[in-house]
Amino acid sequence: MELVPNGTLITASPEEGRAPALNTARLVGRATRPDDDMRTRLRPEYAENPDSLVAVAHGVAVEFATVAAANDYWR
Amino acid sequence: MELVPNGTLITASPEEGRAPALNTARLVGRATRPDDDMRTRLRPEYAENPDSLVAVAHGVAVEFATVAAANDYWR
Amino acid sequence: MELVPNGTLITASPEEGRAPALNTARLVGRATRPDDDMRTRLRPEYAENPDSLVAVAHGVAVEFATVAAANDYWR
Amino acid sequence: MELVPNGTLITASPEEGRAPALNTARLVGRATRPDDDMRTRLRPEYAENPDSLVAVAHGVAVEFATVAAANDYWR
Amino acid sequence: MELVPNGTLITASPEEGRAPALNTARLVGRATRPDDDMRTRLRPEYAENPDSLVAVAHGVAVEFATVAAANDYWR
Amino acid sequence: MELVPNGTLITASPEEGRAPALNTARLVGRATRPDDDMRTRLRPEYAENPDSLVAVAHGVAVEFATVAAANDYWR
Numbered sequence: 414m415e416l417v418p419n420g421t422l423i424t425a426s427p428e429e430g431r432a433p434a435l436n437t438a439r440l441v442g443r444a445t446r447p448d449d450d451m452r453t454r455l456r457p458e459y460a461e462n463p464d465s466l467v468a469v470a471h472g473v474a475v476e477f478a479t480v481a482a483a484n485d486y487w488r
Numbered sequence: 489m490e491l492v493p494n495g496t497l498i499t500a501s502p503e504e505g506r507a508p509a510l511n512t513a514r515l516v517g518r519a520t521r522p523d524d525d526m527r528t529r530l531r532p533e534y535a536e537n538p539d540s541l542v543a544v545a546h547g548v549a550v551e552f553a554t555v556a557a558a559n560d561y562w563r
Numbered sequence: 564m565e566l567v568p569n570g571t572l573i574t575a576s577p578e579e580g581r582a583p584a585l586n587t588a589r590l591v592g593r594a595t596r597p598d599d600d601m602r603t604r605l606r607p608e609y610a611e612n613p614d615s616l617v618a619v620a621h622g623v624a625v626e627f628a629t630v631a632a633a634n635d636y637w638r
Numbered sequence: 639m640e641l642v643p644n645g646t647l648i649t650a651s652p653e654e655g656r657a658p659a660l661n662t663a664r665l666v667g668r669a670t671r672p673d674d675d676m677r678t679r680l681r682p683e684y685a686e687n688p689d690s691l692v693a694v695a696h697g698v699a700v701e702f703a704t705v706a707a708a709n710d711y712w713r
Numbered sequence: 714m715e716l717v718p719n720g721t722l723i724t725a726s727p728e729e730g731r732a733p734a735l736n737t738a739r740l741v742g743r744a745t746r747p748d749d750d751m752r753t754r755l756r757p758e759y760a761e762n763p764d765s766l767v768a769v770a771h772g773v774a775v776e777f778a779t780v781a782a783a784n785d786y787w788r
Numbered sequence: 789m790e791l792v793p794n795g796t797l798i799t800a801s802p803e804e805g806r807a808p809a810l811n812t813a814r815l816v817g818r819a820t821r822p823d824d825d826m827r828t829r830l831r832p833e834y835a836e837n838p839d840s841l842v843a844v845a846h847g848v849a850v851e852f853a854t855v856a857a858a859n860d861y862w863r
Binding site: 617621628632638 | 642645646647648689690693694696697700701703704707708
Binding site: 717 | 846
């Protein structure tokens with residue numbers, strides 16, 4: 414499993430930098446989650462919990478901060 | 489869907505930098521949320537939970553930190 | 564509604580920098596909260612929950628980190 | 639109420655920098671907490687909740703990061 | 714127990730930098746967890762809680778930010 | 789009570805930098821916790837809650853980020 418999409422933090426634009434941040438958050442979730450079966454069972458409960466989604470957004474914000482710094486904020 | 493409003497982190501002022509941070513938080517929420525129907529169902533419960541709102545504010549603060557650094561704090 | 568008090572992150576002192584951080588946290592809360600009526604209903608429950616207050620303090624700390632960096636830490 | 643102890647982020651040592659971080663966390667808590675009466679009622683419940691204490695420690699860590707950067711890490 | 718894998722934050726690539734961040738999160742968990750027996754008991758409950766997994770991902774994001782900065786973002 | 793172990797953030801290696809981060813998190817916990825008696829009562833409940841342990845790991849990650857920056861990442 415690739416933990417950093419394309420193996421680099423450098424992207425052409427903030428838009429592209431946001432996408433890897435989202436992917437990375439998903440990949441970390443997958444790496445720490447035991448099996449596909451459980452993931453399927455978890456999704457409905459999870460998708461209905463707004464607090465979980467806010468927490469995901471927060472984690473993505475932290476990942477994006479790293480990607481943005483890596484790209485010198487695409488200045 | 490545009491993940492970074494206007495495709496840039498650079499804004500003319502802190503006020504404008506705060507607005508994209510809010511939008512970005514909303515966009516991430518939307519990207520990870522399955523469908524509009526569920527979003528409508530979730531909103532009342534969510535809007536009444538002050539802890540959710542505090543958590544949103546925290547996520548926005550992290551996004552704003554990135555936007556502020558990108559703009560060299562509008563110094 | 565002004566999202567960044569006075570439209571700047573630059574303040575004369577850490578004390579003044581803390582105040583905007585508090586205001587900003589309140590403003591973000593207001594921007595994502597639907598109406599004044601609900602806010603009034605929420606306050607008592609919220610004010611009695613120490614965890615909510617700790618979470619607010621944490622969000623303020625993140626905002627203050629940005630304001631402090633913007634002011635080069637008032638060095 | 640003083641929001642930043644002594645009105646400065648600069649301290650002589652990390653040890654002294656940690657103390658203001660603790661104080662600041664307490665002051666923010668106080669600034670957002672409505673009255674002394676409620677604070678007294680809240681304390682026992684709060685003091686028995688280890689998660690609250692972990693959350694306080696996390697907020698202090700964020701404050702300390704700012705104070706440490708302000709002091710160029712006392713290098 | 715080794716708290717920082719290989720005793721260094723420097724890695725050859727973001728992909729390799731992500732791996733230590735994951736390991737470090739696991740090691741901290743282990744260092745604060747009392748015994749193997751309890752860990753075995755905790756795992757099923759934990760693995761089924763998506764919020765726990767989101768929280769782990771967030772902690773990994775913070776660790777990865779440090780590793781990425783240490784490697785000057787593998788620029 | 790010493791709030792920063794050895795009164796400095798500078799360490800010889802990342803491994804040593806991780807240890808103070810752990811100690812600091814424990815010290816902050818102790819500083820905000822009222823008495824030893826309560827601490828003993830709290831520990832079993834706390835030690836069985838994986839979310840508490842994840843939260844501790846997250847706080848340690850924030851402390852470690854500060855220690856790592858103070859040491860210029862032991863580069």
